[in-house]
Amino acid sequence: MKRAQGIRWLVTVGILAFPFLLSGQTINGSYARALHEQYPSQKTDFCPSCKLWVNPYYKSIADTARHMPLLTFYIYTKQNRLAQEALDLPRSGTYAAWYPSVGQPNETALYREANKIINKPDEPEEIQKGHCQAWILLAYTVDAAILSDTYTFNSAMEYRGQNLGTEIASEDLCRKLTGWKNNPEVTDSIRIWCGTAGSQMTFTKGKVTGTVPAYYYKILQYKDHLLGRNRMTCYWFPNQPEETQNKLKQREVSYATLKSYLGFDPLAIFTP
Numbered sequence: 262m263k264r265a266q267g268i269r270w271l272v273t274v275g276i277l278a279f280p281f282l283l284s285g286q287t288i289n290g291s292y293a294r295a296l297h298e299q300y301p302s303q304k305t306d307f308c309p310s311c312k313l314w315v316n317p318y319y320k321s322i323a324d325t326a327r328h329m330p331l332l333t334f335y336i337y338t339k340q341n342r343l344a345q346e347a348l349d350l351p352r353s354g355t356y357a358a359w360y361p362s363v364g365q366p367n368e369t370a371l372y373r374e375a376n377k378i379i380n381k382p383d384e385p386e387e388i389q390k391g392h393c394q395a396w397i398l399l400a401y402t403v404d405a406a407i408l409s410d411t412y413t414f415n416s417a418m419e420y421r422g423q424n425l426g427t428e429i430a431s432e433d434l435c436r437k438l439t440g441w442k443n444n445p446e447v448t449d450s451i452r453i454w455c456g457t458a459g460s461q462m463t464f465t466k467g468k469v470t471g472t473v474p475a476y477y478y479k480i481l482q483y484k485d486h487l488l489g490r491n492r493m494t495c496y497w498f499p500n501q502p503e504e505t506q507n508k509l510k511q512r513e514v515s516y517a518t519l520k521s522y523l524g525f526d527p528l529a530i531f532t533p
Contacts, residue, residue, distance in 0.1 A: 288355050293407050301363040302414070307331065314362055314414045318405040319394050320531055321414040325365060327472040328413045332456040333393040334531035339439040339449040344401035359390055359410045366469045368412040375418065375464040384421065385502035391419020391477065393455040395432040417457045418464070418473040422502035430506040431479050431496060438483065447485055454480040454527040461500065474500050478519060480527060495519045
Protein backbone atom coordinates (compact mmCIF):
# COMPACT_ATOMS: atom_id res chain seq x y z
CA MET A 262 0.00 0.00 0.00
CA LYS A 263 2.77 2.44 0.97
CA ARG A 264 4.64 1.58 -2.25
CA ALA A 265 1.53 2.36 -4.33
CA GLN A 266 1.08 5.69 -2.53
CA GLY A 267 4.72 6.51 -3.18
CA ILE A 268 4.34 5.80 -6.89
CA ARG A 269 1.24 8.03 -7.10
CA TRP A 270 3.15 10.82 -5.35
CA LEU A 271 6.09 10.57 -7.77
CA VAL A 272 3.71 10.61 -10.74
CA THR A 273 1.98 13.72 -9.36
CA VAL A 274 5.27 15.56 -8.87
CA GLY A 275 6.34 14.56 -12.36
CA ILE A 276 3.13 15.92 -13.87
CA LEU A 277 3.57 19.25 -12.06
CA ALA A 278 7.16 19.62 -13.27
CA PHE A 279 6.66 18.24 -16.79
CA PRO A 280 5.56 21.47 -18.56
CA PHE A 281 8.72 23.26 -17.42
CA LEU A 282 10.95 20.37 -18.43
CA LEU A 283 9.42 20.41 -21.89
CA SER A 284 9.47 24.15 -22.46
CA GLY A 285 12.86 24.92 -20.97
CA GLN A 286 11.19 28.13 -19.82
CA THR A 287 13.44 30.64 -18.07
CA ILE A 288 11.85 31.64 -14.78
CA ASN A 289 12.53 35.37 -14.48
CA GLY A 290 10.75 38.69 -14.11
CA SER A 291 9.36 38.54 -17.64
CA TYR A 292 7.90 35.12 -16.94
CA ALA A 293 6.31 36.35 -13.69
CA ARG A 294 4.78 39.42 -15.32
CA ALA A 295 3.42 37.34 -18.21
CA LEU A 296 1.93 34.94 -15.67
CA HIS A 297 0.11 37.79 -13.94
CA GLU A 298 -1.26 39.02 -17.26
CA GLN A 299 -3.24 35.78 -17.50
CA TYR A 300 -5.21 36.56 -14.35
CA PRO A 301 -6.59 40.12 -14.25
CA SER A 302 -8.72 41.15 -11.29
CA GLN A 303 -12.37 42.18 -11.55
CA LYS A 304 -14.73 44.50 -9.74
CA THR A 305 -16.74 43.27 -6.80
CA ASP A 306 -19.35 44.98 -4.65
CA PHE A 307 -17.67 43.77 -1.44
CA CYS A 308 -16.44 47.34 -0.87
CA PRO A 309 -16.15 50.45 -3.09
CA SER A 310 -12.44 49.91 -3.80
CA CYS A 311 -12.49 46.12 -3.63
CA LYS A 312 -11.51 43.77 -6.41
CA LEU A 313 -11.77 40.02 -6.80
CA TRP A 314 -8.71 38.12 -7.99
CA VAL A 315 -8.93 34.47 -8.98
CA ASN A 316 -6.03 32.33 -10.12
CA PRO A 317 -5.77 28.52 -10.36
CA TYR A 318 -4.42 28.26 -6.80
CA TYR A 319 -6.31 30.65 -4.53
CA LYS A 320 -8.94 33.39 -4.50
CA SER A 321 -8.75 36.85 -3.00
CA ILE A 322 -10.84 39.92 -2.37
CA ALA A 323 -8.69 42.95 -1.62
CA ASP A 324 -9.25 46.58 -0.77
CA THR A 325 -7.09 48.10 -3.49
CA ALA A 326 -7.21 51.57 -1.92
CA ARG A 327 -5.80 50.39 1.41
CA HIS A 328 -3.69 47.59 -0.15
CA MET A 329 -5.11 44.94 2.15
CA PRO A 330 -6.39 41.43 1.37
CA LEU A 331 -9.74 41.26 3.15
CA LEU A 332 -10.43 37.61 2.39
CA THR A 333 -8.45 34.85 0.67
CA PHE A 334 -9.22 31.16 0.22
CA TYR A 335 -7.02 28.17 -0.56
CA ILE A 336 -7.22 24.40 -0.15
CA TYR A 337 -3.94 22.95 1.13
CA THR A 338 -3.40 19.22 0.80
CA LYS A 339 -0.92 16.55 1.81
CA GLN A 340 -0.25 16.07 -1.90
CA ASN A 341 0.69 19.76 -2.16
CA ARG A 342 3.08 19.41 0.76
CA LEU A 343 4.82 16.39 -0.72
CA ALA A 344 5.09 18.11 -4.11
CA GLN A 345 6.54 21.24 -2.47
CA GLU A 346 9.13 19.19 -0.61
CA ALA A 347 10.11 17.34 -3.79
CA LEU A 348 10.27 20.50 -5.91
CA ASP A 349 12.26 22.33 -3.21
CA LEU A 350 12.14 25.77 -4.82
CA PRO A 351 14.66 28.28 -3.44
CA ARG A 352 13.33 31.26 -1.50
CA SER A 353 15.34 33.58 -3.71
CA GLY A 354 15.34 35.24 -7.14
CA THR A 355 12.05 35.22 -9.03
CA TYR A 356 10.59 32.68 -6.61
CA ALA A 357 10.88 35.22 -3.79
CA ALA A 358 10.24 38.43 -5.74
CA TRP A 359 7.02 40.39 -5.28
CA TYR A 360 4.86 41.59 -8.17
CA PRO A 361 1.66 43.61 -8.43
CA SER A 362 -1.45 42.18 -9.99
CA VAL A 363 -2.45 43.62 -13.37
CA GLY A 364 -3.42 47.27 -13.01
CA GLN A 365 -2.13 47.60 -9.45
CA PRO A 366 0.91 49.64 -8.35
CA ASN A 367 4.24 48.15 -7.38
CA GLU A 368 4.55 48.53 -3.59
CA THR A 369 8.28 47.87 -3.26
CA ALA A 370 9.13 51.54 -2.71
CA LEU A 371 6.27 51.85 -0.20
CA TYR A 372 7.71 49.13 2.03
CA ARG A 373 11.16 50.64 1.71
CA GLU A 374 9.79 54.04 2.78
CA ALA A 375 7.92 52.55 5.75
CA ASN A 376 11.04 50.85 7.04
CA LYS A 377 13.10 53.96 6.47
CA ILE A 378 10.73 55.79 8.82
CA ILE A 379 10.57 52.99 11.41
CA ASN A 380 14.32 52.34 11.17
CA LYS A 381 14.24 48.94 12.88
CA PRO A 382 15.87 46.59 10.33
CA ASP A 383 15.63 42.89 11.20
CA GLU A 384 13.85 43.71 14.45
CA PRO A 385 10.27 42.80 15.44
CA GLU A 386 9.10 46.33 14.50
CA GLU A 387 10.24 46.00 10.88
CA ILE A 388 7.39 46.08 8.35
CA GLN A 389 7.34 42.99 6.14
CA LYS A 390 5.25 41.83 3.22
CA GLY A 391 2.92 39.64 5.23
CA HIS A 392 1.33 36.80 3.32
CA CYS A 393 -2.20 35.65 3.91
CA GLN A 394 -1.83 32.38 2.00
CA ALA A 395 1.71 31.29 2.81
CA TRP A 396 4.49 30.91 0.25
CA ILE A 397 5.59 27.58 1.74
CA LEU A 398 2.08 26.16 1.41
CA LEU A 399 1.84 27.28 -2.22
CA ALA A 400 5.36 26.47 -3.45
CA TYR A 401 4.31 23.11 -4.86
CA THR A 402 4.45 24.51 -8.39
CA VAL A 403 6.49 27.33 -9.91
CA ASP A 404 3.41 29.36 -10.84
CA ALA A 405 1.75 28.98 -7.45
CA ALA A 406 4.93 30.09 -5.68
CA ILE A 407 5.23 33.17 -7.88
CA LEU A 408 1.56 34.13 -7.51
CA SER A 409 1.76 33.75 -3.73
CA ASP A 410 4.05 36.81 -3.70
CA THR A 411 1.43 39.24 -4.99
CA TYR A 412 1.04 42.70 -3.51
CA THR A 413 -2.37 43.74 -2.14
CA PHE A 414 -4.18 40.49 -2.99
CA ASN A 415 -2.04 38.25 -0.78
CA SER A 416 -0.04 40.60 1.42
CA ALA A 417 -0.33 43.54 3.75
CA MET A 418 2.04 45.51 5.94
CA GLU A 419 2.83 43.09 8.76
CA TYR A 420 5.22 43.51 11.66
CA ARG A 421 8.16 41.14 11.52
CA GLY A 422 7.36 39.91 15.03
CA GLN A 423 3.87 38.83 13.98
CA ASN A 424 5.04 37.46 10.64
CA LEU A 425 7.64 35.22 12.29
CA GLY A 426 5.41 34.58 15.29
CA THR A 427 1.81 33.38 15.30
CA GLU A 428 1.60 33.67 11.51
CA ILE A 429 4.35 31.13 10.87
CA ALA A 430 3.07 28.99 13.75
CA SER A 431 -0.29 28.68 11.99
CA GLU A 432 1.41 27.82 8.69
CA ASP A 433 3.52 25.13 10.35
CA LEU A 434 0.38 23.76 11.98
CA CYS A 435 -1.15 23.18 8.55
CA ARG A 436 1.93 21.23 7.50
CA LYS A 437 1.96 19.21 10.73
CA LEU A 438 -1.70 18.27 10.32
CA THR A 439 -0.79 16.56 7.02
CA GLY A 440 2.05 14.56 8.57
CA TRP A 441 5.00 16.95 8.19
CA LYS A 442 8.15 15.95 10.11
CA ASN A 443 6.63 12.65 11.19
CA ASN A 444 3.73 14.29 13.00
CA PRO A 445 0.53 12.20 13.10
CA GLU A 446 -1.37 12.59 9.84
CA VAL A 447 -4.59 14.12 11.09
CA THR A 448 -5.96 15.08 7.68
CA ASP A 449 -5.05 15.16 4.00
CA SER A 450 -6.80 18.44 3.14
CA ILE A 451 -7.27 21.79 4.89
CA ARG A 452 -9.49 24.63 3.76
CA ILE A 453 -7.89 27.94 4.65
CA TRP A 454 -9.64 31.31 4.76
CA CYS A 455 -7.55 34.27 5.87
CA GLY A 456 -7.30 38.02 5.57
CA THR A 457 -6.68 41.29 7.35
CA ALA A 458 -8.84 43.76 9.24
CA GLY A 459 -8.72 47.17 10.87
CA SER A 460 -6.08 49.88 10.65
CA GLN A 461 -3.24 51.00 12.91
CA MET A 462 -1.55 53.55 10.68
CA THR A 463 -0.67 54.25 7.06
CA PHE A 464 2.49 54.89 5.08
CA THR A 465 2.69 56.78 1.80
CA LYS A 466 5.19 56.81 -1.02
CA GLY A 467 4.27 58.80 -4.09
CA LYS A 468 0.67 57.99 -5.00
CA VAL A 469 0.56 54.74 -3.02
CA THR A 470 -0.72 54.64 0.56
CA GLY A 471 -0.60 51.33 2.39
CA THR A 472 -2.43 50.45 5.58
CA VAL A 473 -0.89 48.56 8.49
CA PRO A 474 -3.75 46.23 9.48
CA ALA A 475 -4.70 45.95 13.13
CA TYR A 476 -5.31 42.22 12.75
CA TYR A 477 -4.75 39.19 10.58
CA TYR A 478 -7.23 36.32 10.86
CA LYS A 479 -7.32 32.70 9.75
CA ILE A 480 -9.81 29.84 9.59
CA LEU A 481 -8.71 26.21 9.27
CA GLN A 482 -11.40 23.66 8.38
CA TYR A 483 -10.66 19.95 7.87
CA LYS A 484 -11.79 16.37 8.46
CA ASP A 485 -9.93 14.92 11.45
CA HIS A 486 -9.37 11.32 10.36
CA LEU A 487 -8.07 10.34 13.80
CA LEU A 488 -11.21 11.51 15.61
CA GLY A 489 -13.57 10.89 12.70
CA ARG A 490 -15.16 14.34 12.71
CA ASN A 491 -14.97 17.73 11.04
CA ARG A 492 -13.01 20.44 12.80
CA MET A 493 -12.73 24.21 12.53
CA THR A 494 -10.18 26.43 14.27
CA CYS A 495 -10.30 30.22 13.99
CA TYR A 496 -7.57 32.71 14.85
CA TRP A 497 -7.58 36.46 15.46
CA PHE A 498 -3.97 37.67 15.30
CA PRO A 499 -3.01 41.13 16.62
CA ASN A 500 -0.54 42.58 14.13
CA GLN A 501 2.00 43.50 16.79
CA PRO A 502 5.80 43.18 17.06
CA GLU A 503 5.64 41.19 20.30
CA GLU A 504 3.61 38.30 18.84
CA THR A 505 5.51 35.00 19.17
CA GLN A 506 4.89 31.45 17.98
CA ASN A 507 3.98 30.20 21.44
CA LYS A 508 0.98 32.56 21.50
CA LEU A 509 -0.86 30.68 18.74
CA LYS A 510 -3.25 28.86 21.09
CA GLN A 511 -4.08 32.13 22.85
CA ARG A 512 -5.25 33.62 19.54
CA GLU A 513 -8.04 31.09 19.01
CA VAL A 514 -11.57 32.48 18.86
CA SER A 515 -14.95 30.97 18.03
CA TYR A 516 -16.31 31.30 14.52
CA ALA A 517 -19.23 33.37 15.83
CA THR A 518 -16.79 35.76 17.49
CA LEU A 519 -14.66 36.01 14.37
CA LYS A 520 -17.70 36.85 12.24
CA SER A 521 -18.70 39.56 14.69
CA TYR A 522 -15.21 41.07 14.50
CA LEU A 523 -15.19 41.01 10.70
CA GLY A 524 -18.78 42.00 10.03
CA PHE A 525 -19.16 39.31 7.36
CA ASP A 526 -19.21 35.53 6.98
CA PRO A 527 -16.06 34.32 5.15
CA LEU A 528 -17.45 30.84 4.48
CA ALA A 529 -20.53 32.30 2.82
CA ILE A 530 -18.39 34.35 0.42
CA PHE A 531 -15.83 31.75 -0.65
CA THR A 532 -17.65 28.42 -0.49
CA PRO A 533 -15.59 25.31 -1.35
